[in-house]
Amino acid sequence: MLSFSLNSCLKDTCENVFTYQRYDPVFIKPEVLRQKITASTSKELITTGKIYVYGDYLLINEPDLGIHVVDNKIPANPRFISFIKIPGNSDLAVRNGLLYADSYIDLVVLDLKNPQDVKEVFRVENVFPTYGKDEKLGLLVAYKPAGVTETFPCSENAGNSFFDGNVIWSRESSLTSGLKTPFGTVGIGGSTARFTMNQGFLYTVTTSNLSAFKLEDNGLTKQVSTQNVGWNIETIYPFEGLLFIGSQTGMYIYGIENPEKPALLSTFEHWRACDPVVSDGKTAFVTLRDGTECEGFLNQLDVINISDLRNPKLIKSYTLHHPIGLSINQGLLFICEDDKGIKLYDTKDLNAIDKNLIYQDKSFSAVDIIVLEDAKIAIITGEDGIWQFNYKNPSKWELLSTIKSKTND
Amino acid sequence: MTKLSFGYHFLLFIALPFFLRSQNEGIASSYEKRAYLAGQFSIGYGFYLNGGDLISPGFEFKAGKSIRNNLSLGGGVAYTQFKPLDGLYGISLLSELRYFVRDESKNWRFSGVADLGVGIGGSRLQSGWATYNPGHRVYAGLAVYRKMDANTRIMLELGYLYQYLSYQDNTPGRGWQIFQTESILKYHFRRIQLKTGIFF
Numbered sequence: 001m002l003s004f005s006l007n008s009c010l011k012d013t014c015e016n017v018f019t020y021q022r023y024d025p026v027f028i029k030p031e032v033l034r035q036k037i038t039a040s041t042s043k044e045l046i047t048t049g050k051i052y053v054y055g056d057y058l059l060i061n062e063p064d065l066g067i068h069v070v071d072n073k074i075p076a077n078p079r080f081i082s083f084i085k086i087p088g089n090s091d092l093a094v095r096n097g098l099l100y101a102d103s104y105i106d107l108v109v110l111d112l113k114n115p116q117d118v119k120e121v122f123r124v125e126n127v128f129p130t131y132g133k134d135e136k137l138g139l140l141v142a143y144k145p146a147g148v149t150e151t152f153p154c155s156e157n158a159g160n161s162f163f164d165g166n167v168i169w170s171r172e173s174s175l176t177s178g179l180k181t182p183f184g185t186v187g188i189g190g191s192t193a194r195f196t197m198n199q200g201f202l203y204t205v206t207t208s209n210l211s212a213f214k215l216e217d218n219g220l221t222k223q224v225s226t227q228n229v230g231w232n233i234e235t236i237y238p239f240e241g242l243l244f245i246g247s248q249t250g251m252y253i254y255g256i257e258n259p260e261k262p263a264l265l266s267t268f269e270h271w272r273a274c275d276p277v278v279s280d281g282k283t284a285f286v287t288l289r290d291g292t293e294c295e296g297f298l299n300q301l302d303v304i305n306i307s308d309l310r311n312p313k314l315i316k317s318y319t320l321h322h323p324i325g326l327s328i329n330q331g332l333l334f335i336c337e338d339d340k341g342i343k344l345y346d347t348k349d350l351n352a353i354d355k356n357l358i359y360q361d362k363s364f365s366a367v368d369i370i371v372l373e374d375a376k377i378a379i380i381t382g383e384d385g386i387w388q389f390n391y392k393n394p395s396k397w398e399l400l401s402t403i404k405s406k407t408n409d
Numbered sequence: 410m411t412k413l414s415f416g417y418h419f420l421l422f423i424a425l426p427f428f429l430r431s432q433n434e435g436i437a438s439s440y441e442k443r444a445y446l447a448g449q450f451s452i453g454y455g456f457y458l459n460g461g462d463l464i465s466p467g468f469e470f471k472a473g474k475s476i477r478n479n480l481s482l483g484g485g486v487a488y489t490q491f492k493p494l495d496g497l498y499g500i501s502l503l504s505e506l507r508y509f510v511r512d513e514s515k516n517w518r519f520s521g522v523a524d525l526g527v528g529i530g531g532s533r534l535q536s537g538w539a540t541y542n543p544g545h546r547v548y549a550g551l552a553v554y555r556k557m558d559a560n561t562r563i564m565l566e567l568g569y570l571y572q573y574l575s576y577q578d579n580t581p582g583r584g585w586q587i588f589q590t591e592s593i594l595k596y597h598f599r600r601i602q603l604k605t606g607i608f609f
Contacts, residue, residue, distance in 0.1 A: 009569070009599060009601075010454065010455040010456050010599050010600065010601055011455065011456040011458075011599060012455060012456065012457055012458050012491075012596065012597060012598050012599060013458065013596075013597045014458050014594060014595065014596045014597065015594075015595045016592055016593070016594055016595075017592070017593040017595065018591075018592050018593075019591040019592070019593075020591075154458060154594055154596075155458060
């Protein structure tokens with residue numbers, strides 16, 4: 001009796017109030033995923049994903065939900081005209097009026113000629129990574145983060161109860177920048193894109209693979225190759241027969257003399273960091289940034305001489321705030337610096353880029369950029385929405401319009 | 410390291426009442442009548458989380474004043490080691506009440522004592538990433554005092570201590586599927602305490 005009393009009155013206790021990010025599996029049944037995709041009336045922009053310019057249209061990805069089609073003929077007055085519901089969408093590219101978009105594990109081809117009446121014309125199934133399959137629940141297509149607070153006795157490992165699911169493979173939210181592509185009727189994506197077009201081929205990167213798809217004008221699309229290109233691949237950027245692939249550990253240059261099977265020409269390695277890359281053919285510009293997802297600790301611009309494609313050499317590194325997307329256009333280097341806004345540099349002296357800052361605007365958060373060379377318009381995405389500027393006078397930009405996203409209202 | 414540090418602080422706190430007493434000797438012939446100083450060494454006994462009994466040493470320094478017949482109100486600081494191997498201890502500012510059941514002229518006196526305290530410090534010495542959140546303590550006990558001279562008594566006290574300590578542990582990641590953002594460890598310590606010391 002005495003012993004029992006002593007034990008209960010004198011025993012220590014401890015509880016662990018554990019707050020963490022749990023990733024819950026998202027299942028979707030194949031018949032639901034593969035329902036025919038159509039356009040609906042325009043919707044409010046909730047979260048800004050990647051953007052893409054095709055003719056007078058600005059396409060805005062709403063992460064995992066679909067694509068907003070915006071009539072951007074008058075950049076000072078963009079008009080939302082329809083919303084294409086595409087489950088699991090994060091990347092897009094357009095060629096000859098056909099929109100190519102990912103839908104979790106599938107690549108879908110949509111006829112965009114009438115943006116208010118979009119039709120699905122083709123689908124390539126199971127070309128992007130899947131996490132698994134459940135007989136009853138369907139395809140495991142994603143993991144969604146959920147903030148959870150639970151209380152455990154301190155003697156228990158709080159994590160054990162969550163190891164009973166499938167192996168996690170986090171679908172990364174990639175970022176992008178833009179450059180005018182020279183191949184006719186394709187559109188323009190940003191530097192953080194994972195889709196790009198070149199001469200009748202669509203190239204896509206996942207975290208480890210580079211895939212090539214042969215495109216037909218009638219929408220028929222065939223995956224002709226896929227190859228492992230390393231780990232933590234983030235972006236792909238085309239320039240004159242070359243593909244620049246940015247990963248968290250380096251930049252890869254692929255030649256596409258044989259467009260069906262890109263060949264590795266060289267690798268430029270750097271410390272671990274996220275790194276969109278753009279190029280003007282002679283020089284590659286790579287931004288490195290730190291962050292939880294990026295794991296690194298660098299925030300800089302690397303300027304790399306690629307005149308010898310098989311032996312890229314670092315010209316100089318410049319320390320920046322937190323650079324993400326970028327674009328190079330006629331010697332002008334546009335860099336998105338996250339919460340420090342946008343910067344424009346003249347690159348006439350590659351060894352003194354930091355001395356040639358032409359313009360800076362810190363009034364908004366900038367993530368990625370597409371530059372429309374002829375119209376001298378810069379379209380910039382950020383956490384709060386999309387900004388369009390006229391930069392005819394590079395040192396004095398004119399704000400044309402702003403599209404605010406609801407998430408950050 | 411922990412033992413050396415504890416011994417040093419113990420000697421300091423025990424010496425402090427002697428020093429203060431020497432400063433006041435000329436002022437009060439019976440210091441106890443109006444005020445008191447006390448330095449105590451404590452030994453706590455309890456059962457730890459994963460089983461097994463353990464000893465929790467500590468020390469306390471207090472000062473108080475008589476507020477009415479036989480009742481004194483005091484305050485001080487208490488240091489108690491709860492989980493020495495992890496460097497888990499508590500430092501509390503406390504306020505106490507003592508009720509004496511015999512007149513101070515007697516050689517032997519007895520009192521009941523109770524205190525409430527708030528945490529002001531504590532550390533997991535082996536875990537540099539943890540941050541401390543103040544806790545609290547509650548104590549109740551009985552004390553016996555034996556007069557040594559006109560102003561000095563030795564005391565023995567037996568009581569029950571409950572102390573709550575909380576630590577925020579920012580250990581990153583514990584597995585593939587979990588990205589930890591915060592872990593707050595809430596300890597509830599319960600000890601039967603035996604204290605001895607000098608009472609002026």
